[in-house]
Amino acid sequence: MTKRRDFIVKSVLGLTAGITTGSINLSAEPSTPVTGSSIPAQPNWQNDPHWRKIKYGDWGGPGVSSQPGPMDKILLKDWAPNSLVITQETFVPKAKYPAIDSHVHVVAKTPADIADWVKTMDEVGIETSVVLTHPAIGDDFAKLVKIFKKAYPGRFELYCGVDFTNFEKNDYPKRVVEQLERCHEMGACGVGEIHDKGPGFTKDINIPPNKRLHVDDERLDAFWEKCAELKMPVSLHVADHPSAWTPLDVFQERTPDYQHFSQYNRNVPSFDEMIEKRNKVLERHPNTIFIACHLGNQGHDLGTLEQAMQKYPNLYLDTSARDYELGRTPRSSAKFLNVYKDRIVFGTDMGRLKSMYQIHWRLLETDDEYIPGRVGWRYYGLDLPEATLKALYRDTAKKIFNI
Numbered sequence: 001m002t003k004r005r006d007f008i009v010k011s012v013l014g015l016t017a018g019i020t021t022g023s024i025n026l027s028a029e030p031s032t033p034v035t036g037s038s039i040p041a042q043p044n045w046q047n048d049p050h051w052r053k054i055k056y057g058d059w060g061g062p063g064v065s066s067q068p069g070p071m072d073k074i075l076l077k078d079w080a081p082n083s084l085v086i087t088q089e090t091f092v093p094k095a096k097y098p099a100i101d102s103h104v105h106v107v108a109k110t111p112a113d114i115a116d117w118v119k120t121m122d123e124v125g126i127e128t129s130v131v132l133t134h135p136a137i138g139d140d141f142a143k144l145v146k147i148f149k150k151a152y153p154g155r156f157e158l159y160c161g162v163d164f165t166n167f168e169k170n171d172y173p174k175r176v177v178e179q180l181e182r183c184h185e186m187g188a189c190g191v192g193e194i195h196d197k198g199p200g201f202t203k204d205i206n207i208p209p210n211k212r213l214h215v216d217d218e219r220l221d222a223f224w225e226k227c228a229e230l231k232m233p234v235s236l237h238v239a240d241h242p243s244a245w246t247p248l249d250v251f252q253e254r255t256p257d258y259q260h261f262s263q264y265n266r267n268v269p270s271f272d273e274m275i276e277k278r279n280k281v282l283e284r285h286p287n288t289i290f291i292a293c294h295l296g297n298q299g300h301d302l303g304t305l306e307q308a309m310q311k312y313p314n315l316y317l318d319t320s321a322r323d324y325e326l327g328r329t330p331r332s333s334a335k336f337l338n339v340y341k342d343r344i345v346f347g348t349d350m351g352r353l354k355s356m357y358q359i360h361w362r363l364l365e366t367d368d369e370y371i372p373g374r375v376g377w378r379y380y381g382l383d384l385p386e387a388t389l390k391a392l393y394r395d396t397a398k399k400i401f402n403i
Helices: 004-022 048-054 111-124 138-150 172-186 218-229 258-261 271-285 300-311 323-328 330-339 354-365 384-402
Strands: 099-104 127-134 154-160 190-196 234-238 290-291 317-318
Touching: 099 172, 111 127, 111 138, 111 354, 127 190, 138 154, 138 172, 154 172, 172 218, 172 258, 172 271, 234 271, 271 290, 271 300, 300 317, 300 323, 323 330, 323 354, 330 384, 354 384
Parallel strands: 099 127, 127 154, 154 190, 190 234, 234 290, 290 317
Antiparallel strands: none
16 A cells, blocks of 8 residues: 555656646656655545545445555556457448538648548548638638649638737737638638637737737627628637646546646636636627537536527537547437537547547447547447437538538
8 A cells, every 4th residue: 555655646746747847748757856855745645535535436445455566657647548348349431421520720731641631531421621720811821722622622611810910009900800801702711710728819828917819809809790791600719628727636637648738827817717708709799600619618517508508699619629528428418419409510620530530420420338539538429310410510510601
């Protein structure tokens, strides 16, 4: 027991040291030597009631006594257990219905790579990919139009970016609207993906909090209104997974691979404050369609997300990069998708590998259990009905993108 306790303490200290230096190196070893006097005293976690409840559940203990052994030398960052559970495995090579991927980035740039991407799209059932090109504007956007839309008509739709430079200047509201109009003339069907994870759209933590450009800033009001006038939906990434605001300690939900997303103890608004900023914009601009990327970063709390969907009819969602939220709560997720299928679009945001698309089909179309997933979590198939799949894959996207 003593050796195991020492292992836990050392693991926590290793993570803390890496975070303190500002490094995103996933090694659990400190990046700089630490003297004994500078190491804070660590709790004895195995004697902590809350720790035991989280670790083993509040209805019993671990079942057998913990004992030291070879695994004590394994670091948390390296632990990737193979499951011995044997369940049904369904291989779904192609989407049941033609699909539109409503959230992908510029993951191919050369003609050969784009041709390979289109080949993969054909094989897995992706009819059209909506490429979110932010920050591309002007000539940069024009080049992307040429290599995607003009080279492969109907296979790609492009969002344009937003220019956030010199946003403190008096002419910024007028300038950013004019830039949007030019991109629309070149073929942009939407705007984004633009991020306000806490430091504001410029991502500059050194800007004083009261000077940052957040999603609800009045200087963007004319821009949001122009998006509505031009019928250009906005793919908006506000906040992040809520675990980013919780301490990087033994209770952190996500594995160390994701610690670089942390906003904890940074000079940024809280998760709830960021969601409130988003809601203010939804209310102020009811004619603008805002697609909250990644299930609005509220896939962990579908009850609260449903309240927002009911209150703001211009709030839409994409499913991108939240396969783990859908897959770990399959019953409530399926109910949610069934109800709001006309305001949710399918998206990936994870490159262009064939296997990436196919794991989505397995998640959404089958009732397989204990599917290997990301973040160390297992997924459970949602087994969605035909009407939901058709809306999610294609029909809703065609409506809001005007394609």
